[in-house]
Amino acid sequence: xxxxxxxxxxxxxxxxxxxxxxxxxxxxxxxxxxxxxxxxxxxxxxxxxxxxxxxxxxxxxxxxxxxxxxxxxxxxxxxxxxxxxxxxxxxxxxxxxxxxxxxxxxxxxxxxxxxxxxxxxxx
Numbered sequence: 295x296x297x298x299x300x301x302x303x304x305x306x307x308x309x310x311x312x313x314x315x316x317x318x319x320x321x322x323x324x325x326x327x328x329x330x331x332x333x334x335x336x337x338x339x340x341x342x343x344x345x346x347x348x349x350x351x352x353x354x355x356x357x358x359x360x361x362x363x364x365x366x367x368x369x370x371x372x373x374x375x376x377x378x379x380x381x382x383x384x385x386x387x388x389x390x391x392x393x394x395x396x397x398x399x400x401x402x403x404x405x406x407x408x409x410x411x412x413x414x415x416x417x
Contacts, residue, residue, distance in 0.1 A: 296321035296406040298390045303411030306380055310415070314375040316390030316408060323371040327393045329353075330364060330375045331401055332386035332413075339389070341399045343375060353399055358384075380415045388413050 302314040314330070329344035343364040344353040352364055361380075366373040373390060388411050391404035398404060 296323075296326065296392050298392060298406055298408035300388065300390045300408045300411040303388060303413045305414045305416065307416050308381060310380050311376070311378045312380065312413060314377065314388055314390075314411060314413070316373045316375075318371045318373070318392065321392075321406075323392075324368040325394070326406075327396055327398055328364075328366055328373040329391045329393060329398065329404060330362075330373075331389045331391060331404075332384075333389070333410075334383075334386040337386075339401050341401070342388070344393075344397075344399060345373065346396065351397075353397065355399075377413070380413075382415050382417045384413060385415050386413060387411065 297320045299317050330342040333339040345364045349366050363376040390408040392406040393404040395403045
């Protein structure tokens with residue numbers, strides 16, 4: 295059983311940056327493909343970014359490509375999401391998730407989820 299805890303959310307103005315962190319415990323972190331998803335009010339949870347077990351492979355949604363960067367530190371059991379050039383449409387609860395499926399970009403393929411952290415981008 296893997297426990298995931300997100301941190302780093304908050305309120306930022308359009309064009310600003312935030313760095314989200316996710317700390318994992320209770321399992322072998324380096325066995326999992328890690329992802330970030332987000333859910334805005336009234337919308338379905340959507341994929342944002344994901345990273346392979348080694349960190350060498352990444353996936354990004356088109357909506358965040360070129361603005362967000364995902365990384366991981368297997369020694370510290372953490373995965374981070376650096377978010378730049380933020381827009382009001384990036385406002386959502388951001389979730390960290392762990393998957394046993396390589397390349398997973400669908401929420402249904404993720405086994406473990408954090409509680410989420412709120413990101414609000416003001417215009």
